[in-house]
Amino acid sequence: MTASSSSDSFGAPTPITAATVRQKPSGMPVHKYGPYEAVDIPDRTWPGNRITKAPRWLSTDLRDGNQALIDPMSPARKRAMFDLLVSMGYKEIEVGFPASGQTDFDFVRSIIEEDAIPDDVTISVLTQAREELIERTVESLKGARHATVHLYNATAPVFREVVFRGTREQVRQIAVDGTRLVTEYAEKLLDDRTAFGYQYSPEIFTDTELDFALEVCESVMDVWQPGEGREIILNLPATVERSTPSTHADRFEWMSRNLSRREHVCLSVHPHNDRGTAVAAAELAIMAGADRIEGCLFGQGERTGNVDLVTLGMNLFSQGVDPQIDFSQIDEVKRTAEYCNQMDVHSRHPYVGDLVYTSFSGSHQDAIKKGFEAMEVRAEREGKSVDELEWAVPYLPIDPKDVGRSYEAVIRVNSQSGKGGIAYVLKDGHSLDLPRRMQVEFSKIIQERTDSEGGEVTPADIWEIFQHEYLPVPEAPWGRIALRDGQTTTTVDGQDEVTVDATVDGEETVLAGSGNGPLAAFFDALQAVDVDVRLLDYVEHTMSEGAGAEAAAYIECAIDGQVLWGVGIDANIVRASIKAVVSAVNRAAR
Ligand SMILES: CC(=O)SCCNC(=O)CCNC(=O)[C@H](O)C(C)(C)COP(=O)(O)OP(=O)(O)OC[C@H]1O[C@@H](n2cnc3c(N)ncnc32)[C@H](O)[C@@H]1OP(=O)(O)O
Numbered sequence: 001m002t003a004s005s006s007s008d009s010f011g012a013p014t015p016i017t018a019a020t021v022r023q024k025p026s027g028m029p030v031h032k033y034g035p036y037e038a039v040d041i042p043d044r045t046w047p048g049n050r051i052t053k054a055p056r057w058l059s060t061d062l063r064d065g066n067q068a069l070i071d072p073m074s075p076a077r078k079r080a081m082f083d084l085l086v087s088m089g090y091k092e093i094e095v096g097f098p099a100s101g102q103t104d105f106d107f108v109r110s111i112i113e114e115d116a117i118p119d120d121v122t123i124s125v126l127t128q129a130r131e132e133l134i135e136r137t138v139e140s141l142k143g144a145r146h147a148t149v150h151l152y153n154a155t156a157p158v159f160r161e162v163v164f165r166g167t168r169e170q171v172r173q174i175a176v177d178g179t180r181l182v183t184e185y186a187e188k189l190l191d192d193r194t195a196f197g198y199q200y201s202p203e204i205f206t207d208t209e210l211d212f213a214l215e216v217c218e219s220v221m222d223v224w225q226p227g228e229g230r231e232i233i234l235n236l237p238a239t240v241e242r243s244t245p246s247t248h249a250d251r252f253e254w255m256s257r258n259l260s261r262r263e264h265v266c267l268s269v270h271p272h273n274d275r276g277t278a279v280a281a282a283e284l285a286i287m288a289g290a291d292r293i294e295g296c297l298f299g300q301g302e303r304t305g306n307v308d309l310v311t312l313g314m315n316l317f318s319q320g321v322d323p324q325i326d327f328s329q330i331d332e333v334k335r336t337a338e339y340c341n342q343m344d345v346h347s348r349h350p351y352v353g354d355l356v357y358t359s360f361s362g363s364h365q366d367a368i369k370k371g372f373e374a375m376e377v378r379a380e381r382e383g384k385s386v387d388e389l390e391w392a393v394p395y396l397p398i399d400p401k402d403v404g405r406s407y408e409a410v411i412r413v414n415s416q417s418g419k420g421g422i423a424y425v426l427k428d429g430h431s432l433d434l435p436r437r438m439q440v441e442f443s444k445i446i447q448e449r450t451d452s453e454g455g456e457v458t459p460a461d462i463w464e465i466f467q468h469e470y471l472p473v474p475e476a477p478w479g480r481i482a483l484r485d486g487q488t489t490t491t492v493d494g495q496d497e498v499t500v501d502a503t504v505d506g507e508e509t510v511l512a513g514s515g516n517g518p519l520a521a522f523f524d525a526l527q528a529v530d531v532d533v534r535l536l537d538y539v540e541h542t543m544s545e546g547a548g549a550e551a552a553a554y555i556e557c558a559i560d561g562q563v564l565w566g567v568g569i570d571a572n573i574v575r576a577s578i579k580a581v582v583s584a585v586n587r588a589a590r
């Protein structure tokens with residue numbers, strides 16, 4: 001049977017072709033769902049826009065992130081998260097829902113009273129549009145230097161019907177009354193120590209009719225009266241992500257075009273990740289006119305999470321745009337977030353997962369190794385350091401060093417790996433730059449191991465196998481010949497003479513020979529112990545800079561009909577090459 005064929009029950013297989021591939025109905029209850037409404041905006045401009053600067057960021061780890069945790073953050077965990085966000089450079093931080101209970105209220109009070117909020121950081125707090133909650137929320141902010149109250153109410157049809165059991169007008173009124181109450185309580189409870197700001201979110205914007213979302217936002221603005229020095233933040237949340245990022249962007253472009261007083265509006269995007277496209281939704285919304293993004297570190301948050309602020313920031317960084325956030329110690333950020341959330345960050349998480357800078361597969365490793373080498377060559381040619389060049393290493397969208405990662409884990413070896421990866425490990429860890437044909441030889445040895453035992457072969461394993469194969473150590477010698485200390489080489493009339501103290505087949509002996517060069521002289525010496533060696537290839541390099549540095553010699557020889565490599569390492573290059581010959585001779589007799 002051919003590989004691409006299917007068999008009917010009467011015999012001959014039917015070839016599978018594009019014409020015969022038929023998708024069958026899945027049997028899933030598709031009828032329960034309908035398409036998302038498109039936006040009539042044929043002259044949309046966002047696809048042609050580019051993101052050339054960082055947006056305003058708001059971290060809602062301490063609010064949306066926290067409210068989604070099995071075990072909401074303790075005061076200590078909240079404080080660790082707050083301090084982390086400040087240290088990374090976030091300037092707008094939603095610190096809680098103070099009216100939810102004493103824990104959140106006390107936390108807000110603690111960071112204000114302990115003067116933990118830098119002057120250039122604005123805290124914000126969320127509330128429903130209910131008077132007693134608004135009062136308590138505003139009260140929590142007393143004494144803060146920069147503080148924003150964030151008020152929300154759902155505006156989508158299902159919520160109007162099911163949650164508020166009201167008309168459009170009644171739901172609009174909730175927003176209007178809420179905004180008025182926030183203003184009144186801020187005037188009553190706060191003094192001029194506080195620069196007070198306001199944010200409104202028509203919750204479930206994604207399911208709200210655009211004209212109604214606009215109407216509610218306009219009514220809210222009529223109360224708040226944005227103007228010069230009096231911004232309003234209108235945050236249009238994808239409370240549940242419902243559409244493609246492109247339709248989401250259309251909705252933002254539509255709102256951005258139709259809002260009055262646009263220059264005094266900070267248009268904010270708050271994507272959740274239900275369809276797995278929150279990052280794209282946020283980026284396209286910025287292209288469509290949004291000014292600000294709300295999200296959480298590593299995509300923490302309700303259900304599938306809020307948009308991931310780390311991925312967004314690093315996406316900018318990797319395109320040469322300063323995210324204005326410090327991700328240089330990404331593992332520390334990850335550890336702190338894991339402690340605060342009591343949740344692990346996935347190993348494949350963009351930019352931070354344990355495996356995201358690691359490749360196991362041969363072709364990836366080969367390209368990465370060549371990429372690193374090409375960077376070094378370019379740096380040398382241009383008289384620059386590698387760090388001054390534009391990054392161009394295949395399969396690595398950024399230099400792992402930029403987020404505080406080492407190159408150690410870039411290549412890991414298992415049964416999917418090839419010679420390039422194995423050679424990289426030896427070069428990176430032991431400064432051994434194996435010639436290409438020797439890479440092929442050694443990778444077969446490693447492959448035997450991965451095929452027989454499975455799993456990963458660590459750099460330590462690779463080094464042990466390499467030593468065992470090519471560099472028998474004095475404590476565990478093997479093979480016919482072991483070198484002892486004495487060795488002389490002299491050159492007389494262009495002829496080299498070499499004498500080497502060795503143990504051959506267990507007997508101490510002096511191997512002496514002459515030839516055209518020290519290697520030829522040593523080959524001549526080996527004739528006396530019945531070893532016939534023919535040189536096929538020879539490569540050497542120093543292993544580090546400066547006097548006393550060791551050198552590595554690699555020799556490919558034909559010995560009694562076998563072609564194999566030997567390796568020698570020594571501070572003296574002649575001795576290194578003699579060792580390499582002995583390594584090959586011993587391997588041939590093994
Ligand atoms: C999309 C989001 O993430 S929104 C943020 C969600 N976060 C949280 O809810 C975390 C903190 N919340 C809490 O601790 C509690 O919900 C509290 C303390 C604020 C309020 O608790 P409760 O008073 O028991 O009310 P509950 O949360 O159940 O809300 C239900 C009532 O509030 C009304 N309501 C809900 N949201 C809003 C709103 N944004 N504005 C005005 N009223 C609202 C509902 O219609 C309902 O009213 P009803 O009782 O007349 O039917």
Ligand SMILES: CC(C)C(=O)C(=O)O
Nearest residue numbers: 152201203204237239
């Ligand atoms: C309160 C709003 C902004 C929210 O969290 C959401 O809609 O997801």
